[in-house]
Amino acid sequence: MTAPWRILSLPPIADEIVQGLFAPLGDAAEVAFPQTRDRAGLLAALGDADLVIGDFTGRLALDAEAAAAAPRVSFVQMPSVGTDNIDLEAWAAAGVPVANAAGFNARGVAEWAVGAAFALCRGLAWGDRAVRAGGWPQMEMTQRNPREIHAQRVGIVGFGAIGAEAARLFAALGCAVSYWTRRRRPEAAATYRELDDLLATSDILVLALPLTEETRGLIGPERLALLPERALLVNVARGGIAPDGAVLAALESGRLAGAALDVFEQEPLPEDHPLRSREDVLLSPHAAGGSVQSQLNLLGMVRDNVTAAVQGQDVQNVVNGISNQVIRR
Structure with a gap:
């Protein structure tokens, strides 16, 4: 009788959920x-x-040392879109396919990006804090130059599932939407622009691309300086693409009128980080994709892919160049 496949599930997905x-x-x-x-x-x-379900927080990183400690592992399923917390090359060298959960939270993250843009344009978080503190800043709200979102030019950096969905939603609101990605998409319902041109023509800049060695620091001080005066930044990608220090400097200089940040270079964001004290920043604990629908999508994709591996069927969304056929080691 063939021994059962041993599925190692890493936190934070609850044990009882995985068992079910x-x-x-x-x-x-x-x-x-x-x-x-x-x-x-x-x-x-x-x-x-034999199989591993990764830790989407990155706390238990599946790096080269982890790959070397896993002589029997035949497949790794990351319960996330991003793969910056796993050494893809190390697992590829071991012949182990690694899959992500591409697209599971595209709608949820895109909606968060649009909602955050609304909040920045109208100063919603600032107004809420002022009223809760006992104020009634009716005139101050109008003096903060609130904007209607349809009048804003939106630039999206990255055009995967999240970027494409965000572009569709912003366009439905009447925004002029442009995008940049390394591979131009002829089918995109948005205008392609080279990266520097995109920044120079974006009142709202949305970051929605993976963190890689090529994208780390991509939107640094020089590129942030290309933005129109008082532009807005929405980052639903990864910390480090637009380094926290560069974003802070752009806010302090007035180049950025506000930023909505779901991701940071160091997570959790340090308690004494100056971004925490800025009234022009909307902060979120890397939760843009945390809707009920997104979570159900994620669990379904993890279940289906790991089940396929156990049953000898091809897996989906392999991201490290290995065959999608899982061969037990």
Whole structure:
């Protein structure tokens, strides 16, 4: 009799949820969890795992050391779109396909980007804080130059599932939408512009691309200086694409009139970080994709892909260049 596949599920997805996802596999699989949520617990648990469901927070990074500690692992499923917390090359060298959950939260993140843009344009968070503090800043609100979103030129950096959905939603509101990505999309319902031109013509700049060595620092001080005066920044991508220090400097100079940030170079954002004290910044704890619908999409994609691996079927969304056929080691 073939031994059951041992599925190692890393936090923070709750143990009982994972158990429920794979209960239909019966004796074909068993689910395990690290004894401790630390480096030692991860490395100890990898030794007898056949499949791994990663930690989307990045706390338990699946780096080269982790790949070396996993002689039996045949497939890694990341419960996220981003793969900056896993060493894709190391797992590829071991012959292990790594898949992400591409597109699971595209609508949720795109809606957050639009909602954040609304909040920045109208100063909603500022007004809320002022009223809660006992004020009635009716005239001050109008003096802060509130904008109607349809009158804004929107530039989207990155045009994957999230960028494309954000472009569609902004266009539906009447915005002129442009985009930049490394591979031009002829089918896009938005205007393609070279990156520097995009920044120079964007009243609202939305970042929606993955963090890689090529994109780290892509929107730094020089490029932020290309934005029109009093532009707005919405970052639903990754911290480090627009470094926190560069964003802070652009806010202080007035080049940026506001920023909505769901991601940061260091997460959690340090308690004493100056971004926390700025009235012109909308802060979010990397939760733009956390809608109920997105979470259900994610669990379904993880379930389907891991189940396919156990049942000898091809997996989807492999991102490290390895065959989508999982071969048990």
